[in-house]
Amino acid sequence: MRLENCSIRGRLALFTGVVVGLLCILFSTVLLLTINKAATRNLTKEVTAVGELTAYYVDRGKLINPLPPIPQNLIRPVQVVDPQGKVVAATRDLQHQPAMAHFTPKPPHRVASAVVCHSIFTEGRCHIVVAQQVFHNGDWTVYSAAPTIPFYIYPGVMALLIAGTVIFTIAVAYGARHTVTRSLKPVDAIRAQLDHIxxxxxxxxxxxxxxxxxxxxxxxxxxxxxxxxxxxxxxxxxxxxxxxxxxxxxxxxxxxxxxxxxxxxxxxxxxxxxxxxxxxxxxxxxxxxxxxxxxxxxxxxPLERQTMDLAELVAAELKNHRLNKKVVRHLATGVTVSGDRVRLSQLIGNLVQNAQRHAASTITITVRRADGDPRFPGETAELEVLDDGAGVADGQREMVFQPFARLDTARSRSAGGAGLGLPIARRIAESHGGTLTIQDSPHGARFVIRLPLSP
The missing domain is CATH 1.10.287.130 (Signal transduction histidine kinase, dimerisation/phosphotransfer (DHp) domain)
Known part of the structure; x- marks a missing residue:
């Protein structure tokens, strides 16, 4: 099975198991090396102690062959070599054997150690050999040895670490899979619900x-x-x-x-x-x-932006309309905006047409600078179109910006409205980063456009 076809649970469990297994192997290796080093150091001390005991008897001229006198719990392969390099005494297992090693301590040291392989030892294993010099009518050398400790120390320790690594890895992988399974149960529920929607x-x-x-x-x-x-x-x-x-x-x-x-x-x-x-x-x-x-x-x-005076744009648009109602203008100059002239003209025209359909007699158009709107930092350009008609109730102010929405269907159809002018006007305002809303007024409907001022 390819890894990308596995579930998240399987992949996470596999990843966790591999990582934990590698960490356990690394930990076991470091632990074995540390224990092996400590055990080798202790074994070298024991071998040195055996050689020191033999050197004591050599120094006093009490040398016998085969060796001991050495206590039974300290018996190691030991040889005594005279100044001419001849083995003059050895333990029973090394009788009639040549010297186990040929190195000697370098002055001023009297003790040296080394690992010797392929020597006279019958086990065929490498041995830790300790050489000690004794000054007794010349330089005598006492060699004591012991088999090196294997990497795994003892088979039981190795087996314990392997079993522990396997058990711990399986337990962690199972725990990770179980935890992820429980954590993803809500996701399964979400997926099942989405499938039914x-x-x-x-x-x-x-x-x-x-x-x-x-x-x-x-x-x-x-x-x-x-x-x-x-x-x-x-x-x-x-x-x-x-x-x-x-x-x-x-x-x-x-x-x-x-x-x-x-x-x-x-x-x-x-x-x-x-x-x-x-x-x-x-x-x-x-x-x-x-x-x-x-x-x-x-x-x-995309918009074709250019900077323009909002009052001049309103005045130009009013000239293009056949106005059948009285229009009162309050157009402050110097209120500049950046935008698409054609679309902004259409926005103004739609609001003027809407006001003409619903005004009783008068339409008031105002251009000014305004502030206080939390949606815009600083001042904004404000265009207000107010008619003296019936107005729009509070609960219907958002509905009029929906396509084909009408508050008076019969009257709107007779006036020629398609129900798309105000939705288009709002979309144009929003595409310029502005807003189009209906605000409170003493009478009629008050449409307010706010656009960012051009620098």
Whole structure:
């Protein structure tokens, strides 16, 4: 099985087991080396003690062959070599054998040690050999030896460390897998719940674990994302429904007029038919154009920015409209903004058209500098469009910025509104880093645009 195909539990357990196993092997190796070094040091001291005892008898001329006199608990391979290099005494296991080593202590030292291999020892193992010089009618040398200690010290110690490493590695790997399995149970529950959530049932939410950990935050983020997704899909359904309703009315009117003309072609005046159909076509064109503009704004089409005076832009836009209501202007000069002139002109035009549809007699347009908005640092450019109409209730102020939303459907249709002007205006303001809201006013509807001031 390839590693990338394993679950997180398996990979983490494998990684933990390998790391713990390597650490245990490293620890065991260091421990064995430390114990071996200490045991070798102690063994060298014992071998040296045996040689010192033999050297004592050599120094007093009490040398006998075979050796001892040496206590039974200290018997080691020992040889005594005279100044001519001849072995004159040895323990029973080295009788009639040549010298086990040929090195001697270097002055001023009287004792030297070395590891000797492939010598006269019958075991075939390497030995620790200690050479001691004795001055008795010349330089005599006493060699004492003992087999070197193997790396693993004792087989039991090696077996214990191997068993401990295996058991500890398995236990840690199992514990890691068990811990990860328990930790990932909420993730499995989240995944299972997400698998059951369909586009027709977005009201379901994933379970949020009680522990305040990363999975808790993940579950909350998933639920917040589902909330936003549900809102977006609900807006999309409502938008499709409203768009279908808006498009159906002019299409139905055109169809009815065309069917009437088809039934009685001789009684139809072509000019009157065109005059009757043209308003519906214009309405369809207006809706299609508005939907295209909304789509482009939502897609984030780049802006062609330039610096302009907001008062001059408002004045120029008012000249392009046939105003059927009285317009009061309070346009402060020097309020400059940076943005797309065409889109900002469309924003102003949409608000003016909306005010004309709903104003009783007067529209007041104000351009000024303003501050006090926590969403903007320092001063902002503010454009206010106020009409003296019926106004907008507090609970409906956000609804008017939804596509095809109307507070008075019959009156809006008769006035020619498609229900897309205010949503487009808000999208334009937001694409310029600003806001479009409805504020309180003594009478009528007060639309307020705030845009960042240009340096």
């Amino acid at each position: 369909q586009s027709t049932d977005l009201g379901r939410r994933v379970p949020v674990p009680t522990a305040k950990d990363e999975i808790h935050r993940l579950a909350r983020s998933v639920n917040q994302t589902l909330d936003r997704l549900e809102d977006v899909l609900e807006q999309q359904r409502r938008f499709c429904s409203d768009a279908s309703h808006e498009l159906r009315t002019p299409i139905t009117a055109i169809r009815a007029q065309m069917e009437d003309a088809r039934l009685a072609p001789d009684d139809i005046d072509l000019a009157k038919l065109c005059d009757a159909v043209l308003p519906s076509v214009e309405r369809l064109q207006s809706i299609a154009s508005g939907l295209l503009k909304l789509t482009r704004l939502d897609a984030g089409v």
